[in-house]
Amino acid sequence: MTSMLDNALRYAEARRDLFVAQLSEYLTIPSVSARPEHGRDIKYAALWLADHLRELGLRAEVYETGSEADPGNPVVFAEWQHSDPRRPTLLIYGHYDVQPADPIEEWESGPFAPAIRDGRIYARGASDNKGQHMAHIKAVESLLKTAGTLPVNVKFLIEGEEEIGGTHLGAFIAGHADLLACDAIVISDSSLLSPTQPALVYGLRGLIYFEVEARCAAHDLHSGTYGGNVQNPLMALAQILARLKDEQGRILVPGFYDDARTLDADEREALARAPLSEAGIIAETGAGQVFGEPGFSIAERMGARPTLEVNGMWGGYIGPGAKTVLPAVAYARISCRLVPYQDPEKVARAVTEYMRQVAPPATTLTFRGLQGGSRATLIERDSPYMQAAARAAKATYGNEPVWMLEGGSIPVVNDFQAVLGKPIVLLGFGLPGDQLHAPNERFALACYEKGIEAGIRLLCECQ
């Protein structure tokens, strides 16, 4: 076993540049799921990936999802089932779709023209999530090409709708329980706390996301003629949004926090050990100060408390130059991250009802859900697979992993729990400063290499 592990690690080290080149090629595909004009790129990413997995010796297939009336993005499934059948099967999940690249002008190099600077590869999807699942693929390759076998059976499920709320994957999982049958699910779609500090995630936040339209007139108006006599939807919307949070960052929607799970003393203590600091957040974000709900630590606000954020807002004239328009309509997009025991529908209802209540005169609000709501997730901490992941992480990074509550949302975890009902391992390979969903997304090459090593060690530890 030791020689199997060592041979695989040596193989990976010797092929370091090639592995980066392969990731780089994958990153050139602009597989933006939020934009219909990238439909062809989405499909190409799926075909490219299946082809790559086949070349490594896996059986790979691209499955369509959705229906003719409501087509979804394809799912890539691959498997290598030639290990001893008494050995466990790991299902490794990832997503090949990426966030839009906007604002495009803030990228130092093209979002789909991967560039290496300062030991990092810069591209949309580098860390979220192409680089992270490629690390697992390269781990499988390293073992398979040196030992001719794997210490466990392996399946891959790489989907294309994670960044848009994945409406079709749930049905795909429910309809393919046999295909996906496994003993544990491994997901690397989160991050380390530092290059040497791994984290194992035991909770994910849920999400609701909706758009609100505030309308005050049938059409845009001249601000000189009607300003002062007709409600302004931008002002009305600003007044509504302003009442959603107080100036300390506490959400003012009645009942918003009611069902939120509270942490026990052990968890608070464990979270307090996470190397998260005000200085760290400031360095990563460029923010002037850390700002958030009073009474909670940074780590608690990041994973254990629900949030409400305005993700976008627009209205009136936003082109170059000036236009003295009194707009008819204004829009905002709002999302809430939810913690365990919060019901997405109940929270959405509380927020939208409150917004209607506090709306100023002559303002009509219309709400439109943008993603299916998802509940937060709690994951068992003492499954044998989590323990195996903890050993693999310690061996790779030199430190015991910290137990973390992740601030982001991975809605598919709920589907895995509901349909497959098996332990889940959430071990991230990226770094907090990777600028996910932002310009100049990056993935440190050292993180990629360590991710491959952790992947190899995890497969060996799970046998």
Added chain:
Amino acid sequence: MTSMLDNALRYAEARRDLFVAQLSEYLTIPSVSARPEHGRDIKYAALWLADHLRELGLRAEVYETGSEADPGNPVVFAEWQHSDPRRPTLLIYGHYDVQPADPIEEWESGPFAPAIRDGRIYARGASDNKGQHMAHIKAVESLLKTAGTLPVNVKFLIEGEEEIGGTHLGAFIAGHADLLACDAIVISDSSLLSPTQPALVYGLRGLIYFEVEARCAAHDLHSGTYGGNVQNPLMALAQILARLKDEQGRILVPGFYDDARTLDADEREALARAPLSEAGIIAETGAGQVFGEPGFSIAERMGARPTLEVNGMWGGYIGPGAKTVLPAVAYARISCRLVPYQDPEKVARAVTEYMRQVAPPATTLTFRGLQGGSRATLIERDSPYMQAAARAAKATYGNEPVWMLEGGSIPVVNDFQAVLGKPIVLLGFGLPGDQLHAPNERFALACYEKGIEAGIRLLCECQ
């Protein structure tokens, strides 16, 4: 004299369709001054207009404005000075530039593809201002072609920067006082109160216009990772804007109303006679109710009270689909209409200082002026030219004109007062529902015809 008037009116009536066709051709030119990419269209509009005036027998010239380092849009000057030199000279002002057409998708026909529906011509600039100054040009043509002369001497000054705050026209006027020398200035850039109710404007509001940037981070962030720990600039900006006005529409900036001119009892009584009603505003705008500063009538809020409006706002992800971004920066564009005695700089300082004061934590504000501020204007009501305009308006529309304070701003009026120091006549030919600065701008063909008639009568009344 009567036969001169009658012949001109008959000429105009006989050429009704041709005059509409000529206006229509003029309206196809997308002379949008706010957009640099329309620079060629701006120039073409000026050349087209000068050519048209020359064809009618006027001496016309296109003047460049600004300097090589800071070029302005050209000015069209034309004159017919062959009347008895003892007769007065009228300077007729207009602007050939138009507002941007956004939001383009809300136009029922192309903004620069003039279409006639329900007795109106639809196009950007139809009412503001191409149709209105074309009415004066057609009035001059009708007299000149029938009598071979005009009852007065006439000059035209048609400029190309009205919709962007006209930074170069002031210098042009100051540098061409002799060229522009006249006995009165006539401006048709406002509106009737109804098809049969003319208005003479004796006050115009001033304007300040600025953009504010609210920045909370160096780059966009993942809302799952940083939401709850880093200030959101859209929320911060909403909270700032919300504190600019109370929910009744009263502006909360300390000192904002201090210097505003108050109306005397006569003026309030005269304004009360204007046929402006809540039902009328609702019909014109589609607003659910009239909404504005308590304690003032619609007409008073429209022209006699200062306003503060958000003309545009944007930040975060506003493309199709959903993106859970925590934006780094958000923007708003804000303008204030000013009334007499308010100082633009003082008001701008008060607003921006207050916004900084009420900004929530971790928010950096940057302000940028978008137009040079302009003061409000008061115009003498009993000049002989205003009286002539009142007679012309009554004869044309059948009713005595109402004295009005106009809500919009025509900054050039201040330059005329300062440099030429002559009486001003503000007689509008459009209608309140013309959707100036909005999609589906229109000009009723009946208004165009009546505008030509009023123009003919005004020239005859001024001799």
